[in-house]
Amino acid sequence: MANSGAGAGRRAVVTGASSGIGQATARALRASGWDVVGVARRADRLEALAAETGAGVFAADLTSQADVDALAAHLRATGGVHALVHVAGGARGTDRVEDGDPDDWTWMYEVNVLSAQRLVKALLPQLRDAVRAGSGHADTLFVTSTAAQTAYPGGSGYNAAKAGEAMLVNALRLELNGEPIRVVEIAPGMVRTEEFSLNRLGSAEAADSVYEGVEAPLVAEDVADVIAYALNAPGHVNLDLVTMRPVAQSAQHLLARGPLKPRD
Numbered sequence: 001m002a003n004s005g006a007g008a009g010r011r012a013v014v015t016g017a018s019s020g021i022g023q024a025t026a027r028a029l030r031a032s033g034w035d036v037v038g039v040a041r042r043a044d045r046l047e048a049l050a051a052e053t054g055a056g057v058f059a060a061d062l063t064s065q066a067d068v069d070a071l072a073a074h075l076r077a078t079g080g081v082h083a084l085v086h087v088a089g090g091a092r093g094t095d096r097v098e099d100g101d102p103d104d105w106t107w108m109y110e111v112n113v114l115s116a117q118r119l120v121k122a123l124l125p126q127l128r129d130a131v132r133a134g135s136g137h138a139d140t141l142f143v144t145s146t147a148a149q150t151a152y153p154g155g156s157g158y159n160a161a162k163a164g165e166a167m168l169v170n171a172l173r174l175e176l177n178g179e180p181i182r183v184v185e186i187a188p189g190m191v192r193t194e195e196f197s198l199n200r201l202g203s204a205e206a207a208d209s210v211y212e213g214v215e216a217p218l219v220a221e222d223v224a225d226v227i228a229y230a231l232n233a234p235g236h237v238n239l240d241l242v243t244m245r246p247v248a249q250s251a252q253h254l255l256a257r258g259p260l261k262p263r264d
Helices: 020-031 043-053 065-077 102-135 156-175 196-201 204-211 220-232
Strands: 011-015 035-040 056-059 083-086 138-143 181-188 241-244 249-251
Touching: 011 020, 011 102, 020 035, 020 043, 020 220, 035 043, 035 065, 043 056, 056 065, 065 102, 083 102, 083 220, 102 138, 102 156, 102 181, 138 156, 138 220, 156 181, 181 220, 196 204, 220 241
Parallel strands: 011 035, 011 083, 035 056, 083 138, 138 181, 181 241
Antiparallel strands: none
């Protein structure tokens, strides 16, 4: 979907770039001509991404204000930024509301909501500077989840955090009205990545069971393809919200397990 060379002369900071959707997004944007700065906590994985793609990298914990400030200073010193692509986030646990661990809920709010707010506050001045310098427009793009749209048993903490992030995005779009800065939300359903379910559930066996029997769940590259399309679209086109799921997942609660085939 991405147009070759469409991002030439533009620079994006991509969070969560050490794995999964963030890593795939860094690759997709590099392939369409973007200069990319990949951000994540794990420096070794970022170094591998840099060696593979030629992306710049910066190790940071986005729940740390000091790290976010250091990232902003690094970007300003090395050329500024035209797009913020916030992919980093995560879920912990599948407890019922009555059994939930407040520490898990606090962590999910920090990594999904407050990290987004910290980044917007830190980088919005540079996005505006890019427009003033003649870029035409700038971009903010946030990867939320269908969990922001529909609650499900055992998902309450993640539902709440992702819904909070989605409301931040919606408010930001209204607050930036009149400025040539796009605000895009991509909300994936089931995406099979190497770490999301493993980190949430704590074991490879439990993570594998999530996808058992599901024909062709989304993969990170599917989401990255849509992200690249949104950023490479003409500057007057804003994809407010793209909800994407595998065909096997008709809704948050309706998942086909087994081969997809016409009904007899």
